[in-house]
Amino acid sequence: MNRGAVAEISLKAIASNLQIVKKLVRRRPVIAVVKADAYGHGAADVSRRLSRHGVSSLSVAFTSEAIQLREAGIKVPILVLFDKGDVEQFFDYRLMPVISSLKNAVSFSRIAKKRGVVMHVHAKVDTGMGRMGLSGMNIMNDLVKISTMDNIELAGLMSHFSEADLLDRSYADLQLKRFLAVKEKLSRILKRKIFSHIANSAAVLSFPDGYLDAVRPGLMLYGYLPFSRYTSDISSMKVEKRSGYSLTPSMRVVSKVLCMKTMPAGSPISYGRTFITKRISRIGVIPIGYADGYNRSFSNNAQVLVRGRRAPVVGSVCMDLMMVDLTDVKGARENDEVVIMGKQGKETITAYELASRAQTIPYEILTSLGSKSRRIYTG
Numbered sequence: 001m002n003r004g005a006v007a008e009i010s011l012k013a014i015a016s017n018l019q020i021v022k023k024l025v026r027r028r029p030v031i032a033v034v035k036a037d038a039y040g041h042g043a044a045d046v047s048r049r050l051s052r053h054g055v056s057s058l059s060v061a062f063t064s065e066a067i068q069l070r071e072a073g074i075k076v077p078i079l080v081l082f083d084k085g086d087v088e089q090f091f092d093y094r095l096m097p098v099i100s101s102l103k104n105a106v107s108f109s110r111i112a113k114k115r116g117v118v119m120h121v122h123a124k125v126d127t128g129m130g131r132m133g134l135s136g137m138n139i140m141n142d143l144v145k146i147s148t149m150d151n152i153e154l155a156g157l158m159s160h161f162s163e164a165d166l167l168d169r170s171y172a173d174l175q176l177k178r179f180l181a182v183k184e185k186l187s188r189i190l191k192r193k194i195f196s197h198i199a200n201s202a203a204v205l206s207f208p209d210g211y212l213d214a215v216r217p218g219l220m221l222y223g224y225l226p227f228s229r230y231t232s233d234i235s236s237m238k239v240e241k242r243s244g245y246s247l248t249p250s251m252r253v254v255s256k257v258l259c260m261k262t263m264p265a266g267s268p269i270s271y272g273r274t275f276i277t278k279r280i281s282r283i284g285v286i287p288i289g290y291a292d293g294y295n296r297s298f299s300n301n302a303q304v305l306v307r308g309r310r311a312p313v314v315g316s317v318c319m320d321l322m323m324v325d326l327t328d329v330k331g332a333r334e335n336d337e338v339v340i341m342g343k344q345g346k347e348t349i350t351a352y353e354l355a356s357r358a359q360t361i362p363y364e365i366l367t368s369l370g371s372k373s374r375r376i377y378t379g
Contacts, residue, residue, distance in 0.1 A: 004288055005340055009067070009376070011046070012125070012379025013050040013248035013379065017250070021220065032047075032215045034069075035059065035062075036367050037371055039367055039370065040371045058076055058079065059216060062085065079122060087108060091112070099121050099123045100124045106237065116151075117151065119152055120155040123158070125158070127174075140369055154194070159178075159198045160198065172210070194334055200216055224350075226363075236357065248274070249351070252339070253342060254338060254339050257284045257336045260282055263277050263282075264277070269283060275315040279327070288340065295354075295365075298322075299317045301358075306324070307336060307345075308346060312324065312325050351365040
């Protein structure tokens with residue numbers, strides 16, 4: 001048998017979520033974020049669907065991700081957010097770099113001149129994220145130098161919000177103010193409009209002032225809200241009701257009952273005897289563990305769905321296996337479908353719920369489970 005779970009990916013749901021983005025931003029260009037293998041959903045298949053539904057471009061973290069998309073036949077422009085990588089690869093695979101330092105820009109200018117081509121680049125300004133981007137007193141001088149380098153076309157200016165997911169908008173407002181100041185001053189110096197973008201999913205959903213010339217949605221394309229205030233909501237219905245957005249989760253993760261054992265009261269389950277049965281119990285063994293992206297913090301701290309009923313995870317999650325208590329699931333037997341995340345019958349386990357139980361965020365749940373599971377595409 002194959003190890004781990006199966007991730008059922010709905011491309012129809014992703015396309016539907018993209019339409020919500022387009023409606024919100026009133027037909028501005030959408031730069032779809034498909035880094036980290038499209039948040040565990042499979043970057044090539046997701047990118048094909050997004051391209052068919054009219055995204056202006058895609059963005060990835062590193063050149064290796066972009067090259068995989070090109071080799072999969074993806075034709076739309078691809079923005080590489082972080083990686084200097086092998087500069088030659090940007091030319092070989094028609095990739096657009098994000099420039100975060102003057103030194104990096106010099107490298108692109110030199111090779112573009114050598115090849116006799118013009119390299120279109122986006123420059124990144126650090127407005128308060130404290131990660132990558134031009135910063136300090138020399139931001140404007142650096143941007144002007146980049147824009148005047150041989151064989152370089154400054155095609156865009158970008159930044160990134162660090163707190164657009166919070167109810168308190170003050171820091172996001174400050175970042176936007178800083179970014180617009182840079183943009184407006186550079187536009188005056190260069191005597192032309194500068195194409196700019198800063199809005200992530202959180203800003204798309206709640207901060208229209210940040211839309212600017214294009215938006216960069218990520219998590220919302222895959223059906224989840226990025227707001228930290230919703231992560232603690234166990235029920236997906238609560239999230240949808242409170243947020244007002246009807247995004248459709250695009251990943252369902254399933255496994256099967258590998259075997260079942262009837263255990264007497266007082267039986268320890270799994271490593272460390274962290275769970276002791278209090279009654280005669282029917283324990284199901286599921287072939288998924290922390291090596292498959294199912295967090296060890298779910299030990300005695302999560303549920304799965306079997307025959308439309310919730311069943312608790314009991315004992316420590318192992319590397320390859322975990323155990324669930326099926327005593328209250330009438331008729332449960334070996335080979336029954338087990339839903340790790342998603343809907344079965346009237347019950348649903350969301351990435352919000354799993355994130356809350358693991359004290360993390362939905363991003364980590366999706367990328368962990370999606371990247372480790374075998375994928376099946378629907379829609």
